[in-house]
Amino acid sequence: MKKPFIFINSAMSLDGKLSTCERKQVKISNTEDFERVDRLRAGADAIMVGSNTVAIDDPKLVVKSGELRKQRTAKGLPENPAKIMVGSIKRIRMDGDFLNYANSEKIIFTTEKEDKTKIAALRKNAKVYVLGKEKTNINEMIDVLAGLGFKRIMVEGGGTLNYEMLESGLVDEIYVAIGPKIFGGKDAPTLADGEGLPYEKAIKLEPIGMEKLGDVYVLKYKILK
């Protein structure tokens, strides 16, 4: 089965933070960049986020432009890409936007340590895959997604999921919008958190493009394997 094309898109402050030390959803880029992100979403089969992002931001993860949604349906695609969450289901709000906003397909990858009753309740509204004892097995997750026919997957953070995806070697490209702000704070989430890599194992990148959208720079890189 062919591995889907996987790309990360994140917005960060100049000092590499995805949010402030309050770890709340904040506006980092600008309207032009939101339109670029909307186009990326419209071109994806699925949008993936980590469990902390769902717990904190409860994102809608939809294509905002009616025109782009219309173009998707004209191609025989669902109006919106599927929404994917990876991690613990403890803090998903059953009445929240991730699960309920729009008619998108919902897919959850979680682990054996989770509550079986909540898994059963979630299965009324989402596909739930239990992969791994303590930590979701990323390679198996991508195999499942390939099996479901997903060809293009957009990863939208947070920093822990970004790191795990990069470290797994499955990411093809990464796009970063740098907002003209500095947040600071050693506890603020960064573009790639997790355990970190020694220098010799650093993920190598090749720059493939740069765009200036008003006061935001968007940097694009291919991941060298």
Ligand SMILES: NC(=O)c1ccc[n+]([C@@H]2O[C@H](COP(=O)([O-])OP(=O)(O)OC[C@H]3O[C@@H](n4cnc5c(N)ncnc54)[C@H](OP(=O)(O)O)[C@@H]3O)[C@@H](O)[C@H]2O)c1
């Ligand atoms: N600026 C942006 O573009 C952007 C985008 C998204 C989010 N954010 C911000 O980022 C912050 C959240 O980032 P975050 O790093 O705390 O969380 P995250 O990446 O959203 O979620 C991380 C969680 O995913 C779970 N997980 C599932 N499978 C995993 C695996 N194989 N390996 C490791 N973790 C796995 C772990 O929790 P479990 O214990 O649940 O398994 C982990 O704690 C928020 O402040 C949010 O607002 C910013």
